Each structure stands twice: as C-alpha cells, then as structure tokens.
Amino acid sequence: MAHTQPALDLSPKVSDEIRKTTCYMCACRCGIDVHMKDGPDGKKRVAYIEGNRDHPVNKGVLCAKGSAGIMQVNAPSRLKTPLLRTGPRGSGEFREIGWEEALSTAVGWLNELHETAPEKLAFFTGRDQSQSFTGFWAQNFGTPNYAAHGGFCSVNMAAAGIYTMGGAFWEFGQPDWDHTKLFMIFGVAEDHDSNPIKMGLGKLKERGAKIIGVNPIRSGYNAIADEWVGITPGTDGLFILSLIHCLLKAGKIDLEYLTRFTNAPVLVNGDEKSPEHGLLMRDDDGKFLVLDRRTGKPAPYDDPAVQPDLAGTWRKAGVTHQPAFQLLAERYLSDDYAPEAVAERCGVPAKRIRHIAGELARVAFDEAIEIDRPWTDFRGVRHEKMTGRPVSFHAMRGISAHSNGFQTCRALHVLQILLGSVEVPGGFRFKPPYPKPVEAHPTPHGNGRPGRPLDGPHLGFPRGPEDLLLDAKGRPRRIDKAFTWENPFSAHGLMHMVISNAHAGDPYPIDTLFMYMANMAWNSSMNTSGVDKMLTDRHEDGRYVIPRIIYSDAYSSEMVAYADLVLPDTTYLERHDCISLLDRPICEADAAADAIRWPVVEPDRDVRGFQSVLIELANRLGMPGFTDEDGTPKWTDYADYMVNHERRPGIGPLMGFRGDGDDVGRGAPNPDQLDRYIANGGFFETHIPEEAAYFKPWNMAYQDWAVGLGLFDSPQPYLFSLYVEPMRRFQLAAEGHGDVQPPDHLRGQIGKVMDPLPIWYPPVEDGHVDPVEYPVHALTQRPMAMYHSWGTQNAWLRQIHGHNPLYLPTKLWHQHGFAEGDWAKVTSAHGCIVVPVAHMAALNEHTVWTWNAIGKRKGAWALSQDAPEATKGFLLNHLIHELLPPKGDGLRWANSDPVTGQAAWFDLRVKIEKVPPPDEAQPVRPPITSPVGQGPPDLAWKVGK
Amino acid sequence: MHPAPSVIVFTSLSGLGFGLLVFLGVGLPPVTGWVALVFYLIAYGLAVGGLLASTFHLGHPERALKAFTQWKTSWLSREAWLSVAALLVMAVHAFAAVFLDSVLTLVGWTGAALSLVTVYSTSMIYAQLKTVPRWNQPLTPVHLLSLSIAGGALLAGQTTLAALLLTLAAAVQVAHWQMGDSALSRSGTDLSTATGLGPGTVRAFEPPHTGTNYLLKEFVHVVGRRHARKLRLIALLFGYGLPVLFLLFPGAGHVLGALAVVSHLAGLVVSRWLFFAEAEHVVGLYYGKRVA
C-alpha cells in the first residue's frame, strides 16, 4: 500500500463579499476587510475579519483583538434596547423601554438644564473616537463640563509634547522606522499605535537596528529589546536628565539644529525685578530676539543672515540677559545630574547610564545619515541635503501616568531636541495635523450661558494664568477643576475627578451626569469601591446625591448598572463613524489620512448609533449649531453630519472626495462622499510631497501643503521650546506678578512644578505615603490581546486572559516565601486586596504588576457569576485613590500631576504579605443583575457550510 | 497522561481476556463442553468487553471500522486486526471444544499465538511513543505481556504456573517502574531542547491561555510522589503479592482462587491507573508541568 492522499479543494470560496471598514477594538483604528457570507437566514453575516493591505495604519496586519471582532459583534453581552432603571442604582434592575420613551425622557431632563443652567450637565465621553463631534455637541449645549478620557490616560504626554515641540509621541508622531538605527522606548506596553509599533519594531529587527527598552517590566516590546533598563518607577526624568548631563559634558549636541530650529538661542529676560523676568525677549514686531554672533547684538530670530549665539550675555539698562540654552546648560551640567548622583534612585548603574549616553552620541553623530533632498526653510534658506540623526524615541504611559510625568515627558523631548533628532531622517517624525505649535491651538473655554453655545471650544492650551477657567471669585468653572491652579495645563480635562467632585458638590453640584463609552464604575475609576458609593449615595430625603445619570454603552458593562437611563449603542460594524482630521486622525508621517466606519451589518437589536442619538437629542432640544434659526434640524443623523457639517467654510469632518469628488481637504460637501470612502476601502489618504517629508515645522513645502489641505489657514512655522515660556508665566504669578493670582497654598507648588526647563521631583505620592511602610511599586500593563474591560466578553480572548496574577520579582518572592498557587494581601495607604501571585525574574526588584482590567464584577458582561474574571481576576484600582492621603495640612491633594491633572496611576505604593488563599479574590462586590442574561455554554461558530 | 477510565478498563480487561485465551488455546486446562463454555464466556467477555470499552473514548465510534486500514504502519490498526483474528480463530477452537467436544490443537495454538501478539501490539501502542519516555522502553511490552499471561494463568486455574508467572510479572513491574522513573531525564528531552532556549535556566512564564485545554486535560496529570509510592505498594500487594500467597496456600481451593483473582484484578487496575497517571508526556514541558 503506497502513499495515497485524498483530493482536496484547494480553492474554496472565501466569502461572498468583502466590506472594508475600520476596526474599533482599540484606538489604533486599523483598516479591516470584513468577509461576509450568507447566513442560514439568507442575511449577510460577518464570517471572517482580516487586515486591509492598502490601509495606511496597519497595511494588512491585524492584532488579536481585531481578528476577534467577530466574537465582539456577536457577543451575548450586547445591549438590546433602551433601559430605564427600576431597582436601586447599581443593582442592574431595569425596565426595557422603546426609543421614543428613552429620547423623551432624556429630552425632559436636559431641556431645563439647557435653558437655565447648562453647567449642571456634565458630559464626559470616555473612549470616544468622535471628540470633535461630541465636543461640538457639548459646546452648543452650553455646558463647560465636557471632556473625553485623556485626563486619566496620557495628557502629560500630549501636553508636554505640544508645549515643547508642537506634537507628542502618542498618536501625534512616530519614529522614522525606515532609517532609525537606535530606538529607545520608555514605558510602553501596548500604546495607541499598537500595530504600527509592532510593524516598526519588526522593521528594526529586520535591519538589525538596536532597541533599548526602558521599563521596570521586561515583557512584550521590552522582551525583544537588545538592552533592557529595568528602571525604578517614577525616576525616568532623573535618568533622562542624567543622559542630557553626559551628552552636554561631551559636547554631543546638535548645535546647528539648536540654533536654527529651537528657542535655545532666544534671550531670556534676566531682570529679576521685571514682571517679565524669565520671559523670552521680543522685538517691537513681537519676534523673538537672539544674540547675533556677528555683532554681539540682539536680532530677530528669523533673519536669514543671523548667526544665533547659544551662550553669552546681552547687557541692557544694567541688566544681563542670556540665551535660554545658557540656563539649560548651566542647570544640567551640574553634578546633581551626574550618573553617579542619580544611579541609586533610578535603579540603573552609573556605567549603564554613561554607556547609553555614549550609544546615543555615537549613533546620532558618528552614524548620521544624509538624504539628497533639497528643502527650503521658513527663513528662505535653501538646504541641499537632509541630515539625519538616526536615534529615535518613543514613550507612553509609563512615564506619563506619574505625577511628575509632564516634566519627565518634557525632559525626554529636550533630549531628543538636543540630539537634533526630531523631524529629521532617522529620528522622530510628526503625523499631520502635527506639527502644530501651542499658538495654533485654542485656549480653553468655559463660559456658558443658558440656551447659548459656550464661548469657544472646551479644551485648549493656556498660555498664561489669564487663560485659566476660574470665575470672578477664583472658583473653578468646570466640575473637574480643569485649568485651575491645581493643574493649569489640564488640556484633556480630568474625567477621573468628575464623579468625586460631583458627589462632593465641589466646586458646585450638578444635575445630570451624561457619560458615553467609559466604564467609570469599574476599571477607569481610581478608587472603584469609593466610586460605587458616590454613585449610589443618597441625601436624607432619599434623592441620589448625583441626581441623574444617562449612559451610553454597547455592552452590559459594570457602569450600565449605575445608569438611570441607558442608551444602547450599536457595535462598531453596525454604524457610521468618522475618524477625522479635526480630531484624532490616522495619519502617517508621510501622509494625511482619515477614515470612516459604516454599517457593514444591520443591527439585529433595537439599538442606535450614539452620535445619531446625540443629533436627535440636539434637534429635539433645538440646540444652536444643530438647528437653523427656525428650528429646522441641519442633520438627520451622523452620516449626514459627517458629509455636510462644515467647521470652517469648505472644511468638514472628512477631507477626501470633497466638492465634485476630486477636492482634497478643502471643498464643498459632496453627497457621494461616503460612497466614495466605501469604494476606497473606508479611508482616504493623501501623501506629503517628498521635499516636505522632514523638517516639517520649518519646511515651507510642508507648511504650504498643510495650508492647501486645510490644516491651517496660513503657514505656521515655529521654534521648538526647550524653554517653555507659558510655564514661566505661571511661575511669575506664583511670585506675585499679575492680576490672576494662585491661592497661597499652591504658590510653592506652582513655583516648583511650572519650571520652564525640565525638572525631576519624586512622585507626589511619595510625599504622602511612607515609602518605608509601603516600599513596593505596583503597576499595571495592558495585555496585547485584551482591550480594557471590553475584551472580556470575547469568547476567544477571555481564554487567553481569563484571570490575572500579581507578578512579583524574585527578591520579594523569596523574601515572603511564596510558591506557585499562593495568594497575597496587597495593601496601599488607601485599601487592600487579596489576590493570586506569580513569580517573574525579569522585573525591577521593587516592582509588582498585573494585567490591567481583567477583573470583572459578578453579573457584568453576560458572564456567569463564577467566571474566573470575577473569582480570581482583580483590579488594582481598589488600591488607588483620586485623592492622596491627607498630609495633615487640611487640604485635599489630588493624585494627579500638578501641571496637567493627569491621573497618577503608576505612583501607587504598596506592601505585601502572604496569606492563606481565600475562596475568591478580595474585595468581592455584590453581583449585578444582568440586563442581558448570560451567554450560551458552547460555540461552534461557522457562517458558511 | 490522563488516566481515562475507559482506557484503563480496556487495557486491563482485554489483557486478562487474551491472557486466558492463550491458555485455553494451548489447552491449559484442556476443557471441553460446558466447562469450556464458561471459560470461553469469561475470556471473550473480558477481551471483547475491553475492546468495546476502548471505543467509548472515540470521538466517532461509528467509524471504528476505518481503524483496520493502516495495519502497515499503525500499531493501533494492527491491534484491531490481530484482536479480531485472535478472537475469530479462538472462536473456532471454542466452538469445537464446547459443541463438538474436540480439541483442534493447531487452531488452538494459532489462536494462542495470535492472542499473545494482540497483547504485544497493544503494548506497542504505548511503547512506540517517544513522547512518553516512561512507556518508550523495551520493558513496556514485557510488562504488559507478563501481566497478561500471569493473569491468564490465574484465570485458567494454573495455580503453580500462575504463582510463578505472577512473581515474574511483579519483578518486571518493579523494573518497569524503576526504569520509568528516570526515563524522562534519560530521554534527553527537557525544556531547553523543547524550546531551544538558553544558555541559562529556562522556565515557563505565562501559559498561552489562562484556562485549560485539550492538551493539559489529556496529557498533563500530576500525581504526587508520596501518593504514587502508596499506590505502587497497593498494586504490588493486591496485584501480585496476595494472589501468590493465596495460590501457594496449602490446599488452596476455589474460594482462595477466586480471592486471588479479585485481588489481582484490583491490583491490576491500580497498576494500570499508575501506568497512565505516572506517564509524563513531553508536551507538559512546554507548560512547565513536571511531577513535583
């Protein structure tokens, strides 16, 4: 009997149709090919999802969450119909109602607020990908109380980047993956740019480029790094400033770059008595002044002939003024920043710091690259070549989510700039609409009047104390106290403070809390158990302290149980969505790109796209902006808005196929626009011309291209801010200058943390919590195969991460005599949890960690009550508080960065002890009644035959 | 390996059944008529019952006939053929003995040989598996064959022979355990060959899924060392020791004979349980699972 084998059909039909849209399993927003097949009922159903090869973001690849989308659109946890609460808050007991009742209920609650006290509506939108639209809605409602999730996410990164160089890491830019030779990645587990980072790392590996990972935990990206710096949490700023010290000392800085493109040579007012002390000096035309080496005299920075000096002095009227760089160099050359001085605090040996500084210097200067591509700068100077410093950096929440994160992010950007590695070949590159200097961003607005729109967009970038949102008595205008002396640069709001402040009636009570897509009763709140109490707390007369809660979710999350009115959303394959250049687009360094989602399947439940519901509410409320003078609605639904809304004449949410279909960026609304997007794969991309590809902030070819596209109305070249003048304005106020004055108890803090040159201070929690009693840092990381709380309902993904141990380093493991299967009690100054532990050697010896948001409340997500997520899984959030423990000074100190209000998740300190295993991870919260029942036991999913 | 009850029952009973058939085939005892009927009923009951039990763990028992196709390469297929052949040939022998009162010696010896080879083929299903070092040793067929023959002798009422064979089987059993205990380490397969990683010590960090899976359920069964030692003593005592004692008891009658059989059966099942439960599949290495 010889070898025989059956005949196989090697070319089976793959699907009946491919519909191309955009993934929504995370903020990365990859393009997907949704393969459709006819289901048993003859209706088209999703059969298989893969990456769209033509898409600018993912170029065909797809992560685990994206591929598991089919389990998401079919999840049993999907909400089915609007719900009105019947039981007490938090119980999960609801009555199913129709949309008419839901909408009229909401309108009933909102109408009075709109007409009398719009600020009594707090509208916060979590993981929103339509912020330019939801913000527009809130602005037209007239409430100052709007933000999305950025304040607890990564505002430190965003704000530090924008103030320093007109754009940040995050989604604002990317390393030049094709040219970089040394890549350093700080505090990243997954990032918003999930797939592009993996693709980029793959490219580096293919070329044999070197990767250095700076992270207390050596998993994921850090596992494949060639060198690992297992830094002690919260000390990156010190480590980076020490690298700067080494580079300065060795003269390894890009002087030409610094003189041309940064405010290093700009003169700083040295007159200690002046109200302008420390501000940058300008000529009568308002142009920055630099010292011209030819004359020793000041000259405007943009004179093409000027040779700016980086040191030196200019004496005028008996006062000496110096270039910003001189202040910078004097500070960081100090021995305080020598590797030996910082090594112990950082947990990184001095030799190691020197070695890395040496590597940076070697690659940046000895391995510099040149591209033969002439370009012309804003001074009109033509450059024959593009010189690149092929070192690049990326960082995310590991440095951002600390209370010293803003300044740490600043330090990192200063390092990049000193090396001349921003917007050069091999360095870090912006993605449109960035670069965009602070001046091109709005300032914050918070002046609401009944029945009228807010005076401008909510969120922005203060240039000085007069931009703070304080009323005449100095009280915060916003419920989250954004843009106040406690956190002046809170450019993304403070979503983590909303419930706490609303409960405390501080700065004022509100009536309706309206939330969208944020699991604030669970994993996105600090102090989960406390938030539960605040949401359910009642006055003596039985009324809830937070009177009304409206919530829109697509799934049966923990937060749903706390809503009075639930507006069920569609899933991402069932609705229109707009990934807009007005918002957080999907551009690449070489191209501008935006995208849509469209209903590739019809909902099989009584649910509606949330944005369309907002339009319906606005129309019923007769909100300005949404309705004409006579009250006629401008748009019927979100798709209509996406096509026909114009922010400025000719500029709308989508840049592609405008006018008659050929206009890009600017052009009249085109009724066929969505069809064109669909035909084009769900996205539109327009490439940046080659000569505009680098040096974008100063490159006139880029500036002109950006104006043409409608990113700006006029060219906006600018200098990078090694020295951030707006910060100095706050310091000046703290020193007593100006009309807008901080309260006395914050003067010291403002004076310290608003330093216009990067500083490092220990995480604020260290000053409130005894580091000896709580010696261990506790962190979370995102698992690559799970998205926050919403991955759990996914039958495939929950097999990968169904519960989460707390990982302990070898030293702690042995010290406490742990063995496999053991449990530990973990205590912070604020609370305690009892959880399973596991051993990890590749971990900073003072750090423990777990995967984020795996633990689940019993009864949520259509899981059985004995699901491992609810019995063994846990949240670290129980240990974290939105306020720091009282210091005895009678004041409430937020557990946030004092510059931006960024939630300081990773400042957490704990102590650990071994305890006998309990039945379940502690604390156990009482179960929620599931409004959607429980999922089926078995799945054998197949759409086709 | 997961000690699946159906597999334990199958291998234990059919081994005994075929062992008995061996003796019946060679005419020990030389029975005919009703007595033969009883013997054959017992032998066929055990052998066929065992075979049937083995189909319980199949995903598709209705396709069992397909298992006859691959005799050239597959020991399982060979076992299927051989067992059917043995049972058919012995059926002829049995028919003659029971109903014709005649002994077809040649048929009997052929049947006995086939029964032996059947047991051998069963043993080779295990012994061939490099993935389970404890089984992948020459003593595995010897162990299963010696047990089968000893059990057969016991059932066939061959008192002295049974005592002798049981003692022999016990020795093989002990040797099999002993060789088995070091088999995995001798096999050269460990986490570093499994992953190719090193230098340095390699440790399984996070499993691919927090839940369990087919592989873990099927292949990873951890028996505590103390527990195993206890069970081994029980297997030795009941499977071999007591039966021999009962058999050698002066004037051992039917009662003691029956007791010897029952005791042997109990010991046999324990031994077979250990055969599976103690066998470590190398795939466990990938999951960081090794006997404590």
Added chain:
Amino acid sequence: MTELPATTQKKLGLVIDLDTCVGCHACVISCKGWNTENYGAPLSDQDAYGADPTGTFLNRVHSYEITPEDGPAQLVHFPKSCLHCEDAPCVTVCPTGASYKRAEDGIVLVNESDCIGCGLCAWACPYGAREMDAAEGVMKKCTLCVDRIYNDNLPEEDREPACVRTCPAGARHFGDLGDPDSAVSQLVEARGGMDLMPEQGTKPVNKYLPPRPKQDRAAETDTRAPQLKPVAEDTKGFFSWLDKALDRLPGGASDPDKGGS
C-alpha cells in the same frame, strides 16, 4: 494514508523569529478565525462565557523566562503550531489513515471524515500541535492554511497562512524549506534556525530563529564610552568650547566653507 511519502516535492513550513515575536497573540486569533470558518469543522469553544472556558486552538503562544548565569533575566514569547515534521509520528500511528502528509508539499493534515477521534496522533506528537475538537470529536491541527496558500479566489499576495499575513511584527515567515535558495531557507541559514526537540527524531520542517544575544552586560563593561570624552572639566570650559564649536558651524567665524571674513 499513514505511510509517509518517501519524499515530498516541497517542504512548506513556517519560520518563527523568536527575536522579533512580541507575544501579541495576533497569530493565535487569526488562525482561530480562519480555521473556524474554513477547513473542516469549526474550532469550537466550551463554556464560552462560563467558569472554565476552553476551546480548540491550532496555534498558541507560550512565554518563557531565561535566567542567564550573569545578566538580568529575559522573556521570550514562543508561538507554537504544527511543525509539519518530515518524520511525523502523528501520521504513522494513525489507525485510519485520516492523518497524512501531503506528497507535494509535506503539509500534514487530518482528513476529518476518516478520523475516529482516537487521539493517538496527539499522543504521538511531542509538540502539542494537535487538539481534539470537543464538539466535533475529530482531531484538529494546523493545516498550514492549505486552503489559502493555493487558493485562486485569493489575490496572489494573500496566498499565505492567515497567521503569517496577520503577524504585526513580521515574526512569522512562510515558504519552502526544502529549497535552499528560498527566502526562508536563507533566513534559517543566516540566523541559525533550530529544530525543537531534535532528539525526538521528528525532523520538523518549521524552524525557530533563536533570540539574538542580549547586550545587557556589554553595557556595563563599557565603562566610559569614547563618545563621551568631556569637552571641558567645568561649566566655564564648556561655554568656551561652545563658543569655538559655534564658530565652526556653517556660516560661523571659522566655517571652512566660508572663505575668509
């Protein structure tokens, strides 16, 4: 048929780069998705929303921690699916002929309509590459996406395994390992590609590229990088260096290209 073909025309397989794999599980899920909808029975899940969810997966990603004698511990993410062995014991043990190795490309497959679900092939596989589907009672394994790689209904560039197509880091490569000139063979050659459990004698076709040596230690012996020779001992010295350095800049006082002044 369970007899292995004497030779196969090609040896199609995967090359997995352990130096690049970040452990994202993308390949795991794309494999689950493709093979649930395509070849044979869907990959089922049991207790999908309950206490003990389990399911059939053809590709799983492990992770291992290595502690070198000197130097900090490392983590390696380790995807594992069928290695399409040349001497595939899973094939020869199969009593029904359901398991077979294709003569043309060496892919090891299970013909599900012949499979009795005895599980023996899974016992014989040292790598844990076969899983019995609990709903269907047949053996499932990586098909090397045989229904993709030759599929005329797919664009040419998509005729590769789902897991390879999706891997964001590009850590998975597909090709003919029997052809020494193929890209995958070259990669194996260049990077010292290795077999898993070579002592089992299965001759796996799939190869693993080992992690490149870490440079954690090198860092600490490199005491003072030559790049970091100080330009001056103190701040004052630094500024006088700066002054001279600025002169050397293009257009500066001593710019070589400047031609006098």
